[in-house]
Amino acid sequence: MLAKSSTELVRQQNSVLVLSALRRHGRLAHTEISDATGLASATISSITADLERARIIEKSEQQATVGRGRPRVLFSQRRNCGYLITVIISSDLIQYSLVDYAGTLLDRFSEPRGEGGTAAFLAAISAGLERAVERSRIERGSVLLVSVSSKGLARPTEPVLVWSPVFGSQPVDFAAALKDGWQAKVILNNETLLVAGALLERQVKTQGGGEPVLAALSLGHSIGLGIARRVTGGVPEISAPNFGHMLHMPNGGLCRCGARGCVEAYAGFYAILRAAFEVPVDTIPAKFVPVTEIDKIAARARQGNRMAQLAFRNAGAALGYGLSRLLSLHGHMPVFITGPGTRYQDLLQAGIEEGLAQTHVVRLGGMPGLTVVPDEPSLVFEGHLNLAFSIVDQDIIGSRQSMQAAGE
Amino acid sequence: MLAKSSTELVRQQNSVLVLSALRRHGRLAHTEISDATGLASATISSITADLERARIIEKSEQQATVGRGRPRVLFSQRRNCGYLITVIISSDLIQYSLVDYAGTLLDRFSEPRGEGGTAAFLAAISAGLERAVERSRIERGSVLLVSVSSKGLARPTEPVLVWSPVFGSQPVDFAAALKDGWQAKVILNNETLLVAGALLERQVKTQGGGEPVLAALSLGHSIGLGIARRVTGGVPEISAPNFGHMLHMPNGGLCRCGARGCVEAYAGFYAILRAAFEVPVDTIPAKFVPVTEIDKIAARARQGNRMAQLAFRNAGAALGYGLSRLLSLHGHMPVFITGPGTRYQDLLQAGIEEGLAQTHVVRLGGMPGLTVVPDEPSLVFEGHLNLAFSIVDQDIIGSRQSMQAAGE
DNA sequence: AAGCTTTTTCTCGACAGTCGAGAAATTAGA
DNA sequence: TCTAATTTCTCGACTGTCGAGAAAAAGCTT
Known part of the structure; x- marks a missing residue:
């Protein structure tokens, strides 16, 4: 059922619209807010006066006065x-x-x-x-x-x-x-999920648009996935499906979650370690694996060691098959890969593409864009x-x- | 970015709110509309007057006059x-x-x-x-x-x-x-997708709530899936992921779509036929299979024929694994099974549950509700x-x- | 049959919000 | 010092919702 609407709600919505414009661009003048929000100048006057009275925003000291005319008054959030x-x-x-x-x-x-x-x-x-x-x-x-x-x-x-x-x-x-x-x-x-949201917002800021939906894949000890989708006239919709523990292979390797055959049990750091040393797949996985261990395996793989190469390739395939299922169930979208695991991208890539290639959605819509974005913390x-x-x-x-x- | 709001939009939204109340309950009096929408009586007067002037709704002839008081005036959509x-x-x-x-x-x-x-x-x-x-x-x-x-x-x-x-x-x-x-x-x-939407609306009508999200699974020559989700204060969100052609098994049986290993290539009618007769899985699948053929296989399975039983069980497992992945990527939700394939539910059930049982989400959230709803056309x-x-x-x-x- | 009660619908005025136009303010340049 | 340019502010018109109470119209009572 739809919700009822009222004039007070209108003011509320337009107020947050003004605040969000201030968030996005930081320190704006009256006319700039009007341009950014599409609201009439008179409305901006009314709203900013309200917000100022409520001590939510304030007129900025530093007047960036350039050009002729009446000097602009810049508004910004009140810090405290x-x-x-x-x-x-x-x-x-x-x-x-x-x-x-x-x-x-x-x-x-x-x-x-x-x-x-x-x-x-x-x-x-x-x-x-x-x-x-x-x-x-x-x-x-x-x-x-x-x-x-x-x-x-x-x-x-x-x-x-x-x-x-x-x-x-x-x-x-x-x-x-x-x-x-x-x-x-x-x-x-x-x-x-937060990573996906940040990537979407970055796209909006730089390109003012781009694809309306994207996935973020975080590679590390565990595997994370977030989806962010722009919806017309509303806050973006972001979610974090349980990708890492989606089934990759029935009756497969033991996962930290206790189930068998999860994506993580093939693509997580501990899984790569397990595969590289040919430890049985039902071994209880290590709680923590220092990244240096994985670095060593990667070095061996890059020097031509078959078993190490296979470990990464299988990890990539698990991700690729998983992503193909993601695209089947959430529609075609570009994928941004992040996390500490991105440093092994050269070893994973082939497997990922192999896993993706087979499926119907990929055959229809083409290989999705795969972009590596290393700086996860920011x-x-x-x-x-x-x-x-x-x-x-x-x-x-x-x-x-x-x-x-x-x-x- | 949020959209700007205005008083005209408020009237628009409240007008569709009135119309949708009329859709849901059919032929309502002034006060009933007020109750259903939460709008003030005066507002209903104004809106209904507008809609009547615009020849969208009309006062119903048949006045269901019962009780004391001023007789109620029933509104309904103008048929033509x-x-x-x-x-x-x-x-x-x-x-x-x-x-x-x-x-x-x-x-x-x-x-x-x-x-x-x-x-x-x-x-x-x-x-x-x-x-x-x-x-x-x-x-x-x-x-x-x-x-x-x-x-x-x-x-x-x-x-x-x-x-x-x-x-x-x-x-x-x-x-x-x-x-x-x-x-x-x-x-x-x-x-x-339409089936899922209808099921959700039925839930809203009868229970006035229930789970806020559900999946509809249609079994037949091909496999269809729809998801419907109630969102607070808005129209429900319905989608139809490409479930039937999601990857079930890498390098698996040939599917009608040209890819290999799709869910449909194991759970569609033609796939059951192929499995029951032990035809190689890379055989080009039949364009149409009369339901009577599948009925025959089902009869044999119910009489104890191993190969026929296995065909259904594997079909069920393909669905179960697929559903487990669905729940992983879309969250836990009840599943409603419909379509001509529901008549083989007895033979499929075990496989479906087996496929579902392994995964992390199911271990956490329990086995999802599986309800058979045979009447797909309505x-x-x-x-x-x-x-x-x-x-x-x-x-x-x-x-x-x-x-x-x-x-x- | 007239009046009373009950229930619903309608109407009026108060209030809140947006918008366009134009006045007021303020500075750069002539 | 005056003018042009530009921004901000203010006013009145318009649209919308809401609460209260009047008006309407039937059943019920005496």
């Missing part, structure tokens, strides 16, 4: 309108970043990821968040959103990790990491900011109290 | 506001149905699907459409939409069949079937109407000329 903490969880570290409402990074630090169960893990994150606000002398209450990312499967509605490489199917509820004194909302997203952070600010802006506008109270 | 033709293409027949704006079926007839290429095929459809309007003495111009369905792959934006079992990858553009004198828009959708027709009317209503409201001109 609120804060945002991103928490990026990887296999060995947890990275915390504190960002102000204008999107500038104020502080960043990492902590080693300790041992222990989910309770200890959540306690560590709780402490990390406390440390983040204390270091910058910020009130807990002014943190609007905590955006967490991890590998694994997140519940779509709540910040609960349903499955992760480390804790398996033991659920981790990140909402529990915030104790009293915090008013922040907590969101959790798969890491590669994509993850970009994805955090894109998503988090779109939510924060929406929320801040949605809670109209702030706008009206401040107007008194 | 416009017409809709659905064209359901199956392997041997083409069925045409003429429906008026209120949703009642006026005429229906079928024609055998002749031989020949795409040009002859389009000419036949063109003739069929002419016949439909002539039989009911309706003006071509008053047909608002022609909704076509077929098995195969449709281009998302235009009514072009990109791949079909009969014409292969030779594209068929149904827009070409309408010559001068027609103003109708033409839409084309995969048959099983689901297809329902799906046509749901989708077509939502488009027609949107269009009729969107073209404001009609509303203003009629208001003079």
Whole structure:
């Protein structure tokens, strides 16, 4: 059923439109906002006046006055309108970043990821968040959103990790990491989902369009996949299918998830190691494999070692077959490959293409674009900011109290 | 980027909201519309007055006057506001149905699907459409939409069949079937997509909710799949992934599409035939297989014939593995099985469950609900109407000329 | 049969929002 | 100092939703 609409909702939507234009271009004048949003000048006046009264945006000091005419007044977000903490969880570290409402990074630090169960893990994150606000002398209450990312499967509605490489199917509820004194909302997203979102936003920014949909494939100890799709007149739709644990081969090699024959059990780092040393495929896979180990295998493969070459080729084929199934079920789209595994692209490529070549969609639509984008960490952070600010802006506008109270 | 919003759009959206309430419940009074939409009574007055002036809805003759109080005035669509033709293409027949704006079926007839290429095929459809309007003495111009369905792959934006079992990858553009004198828009959708849409709408109607997403699997000569997902405050999102030609087994049996190892090449009727008679898997598959042939194999299987049993079991496994991949890439969801193949469900079930059981998603989320819904044709027709009317209503409201001109 | 009750529909005024046009502001250049 | 250029601001017209209460129209009561 459609939702009913009202004039107040119109104002809300146009307000977030103004804010998102400010996010995308940063520090805009009245006329520029009008151009970017398509709204009439008078409307911009009204909206910016509201937002200014509500102390969400402010007139910028530094007037970039160039040309004749009346000098332009630049608007930008009020920095201390609120804060945002991103928490990026990887296999060995947890990275915390504190960002102000204008999107500038104020502080960043990492902590080693300790041992222990989910309770200890959540306690560590709780402490990390406390440390983040204390270091910058910020009130807990002014943190609007905590955006967490991890590998694994997140519940779509709540910040609960349903499955992760480390804790398996033991659920981790990140909402529990915030104790009293915090008013922040907590969101959790798969890491590669954020990468896909960041790549899509980059396309929009540079080319102003391009393909309306793309996939991000992250290669490493585990295999991640994100899909991002532009929808006309709305926020992009991003999702993280369980690609790494999709079935690659019935009754195949044992996977870390406990199932058999997953894509990851052939294309993850530990799987490449297992294949290269001809360890039986039902061996319990190693928890952690140092990248240097895989580098050694890659070196041997590049020197002509058959078994090492085969390990990478089979990994590539598992990815290729998986991608062919992805294209079958989600439609044709370009694929961007990222993560530490990209350094073995030369060894994987042939297998990937072999796996892709057979299928109907590829025969119809041609080989999908395969682009390597090595710098995964900055994509993850970009994805955090894109998503988090779109939510924060929406929320801040949605809670109209702030706008009206401040107007008194 | 978000789209800008305006007060006129608000009225548009609320108008289609009123129309869709009328679609769902049929013939409503002022207050009922208000309850169903959540709009204020005054707003309903204004909108219904507009729609009545524009000759889109009318006050119903038959006043179901029961109880005290002022008698209610029932509104319903004006029957001759416009017409809709659905064209359901199956392997041997083409069925045409003429429906008026209120949703009642006026005429229906079928024609055998002749031989020949795409040009002859389009000419036949063109003739069929002419016949439909002539039989009911309706003006071509008053047909608002022609909704076509077929098995195969449709281009998302235009009514072009990109791949079909009969014409292969030779594209068929149904827009070409309408010559001068027609103003109708033409839409084309995969048959099983419509089934999925109809099933979702049925759930909404009966349970007012249920799972927000489901898959429809159609078993027959070819394998079709549709996904329907409810989105909060919007039209449901329905899609038809290329499930039948997703890779089941690398270097596997030859498929009608020319590729190897597709799901269909193991689970389609011709594949079951091929397996039961131990014909080599690279044999060019039969174009048409009478259902009676499959019935015979099923009878033998039920009497204990090993080879026949295996044919069905392998078909089931191909479906099960395919579904496990579907759940991996689209998330956990219930599956509704339909089509002529449902009569062999007893023989397929074990294989399907075996194929599903292994995967990570199923281990996490449990075995998905598998429900058999035998009556595919009525689901297809329902799906046509749901989708077509939502488009027609949107269009009729969107073209404001009609509303203003009629208001003079 | 007249009046009362009940229920629905309709109408009016208040309020919120967008937009176009033009006034006001402000600076660069003549 | 005046003028042209450019941006911002303001005003009135228009469209839309909503709540409250009037008007309508039937059944029920006496």
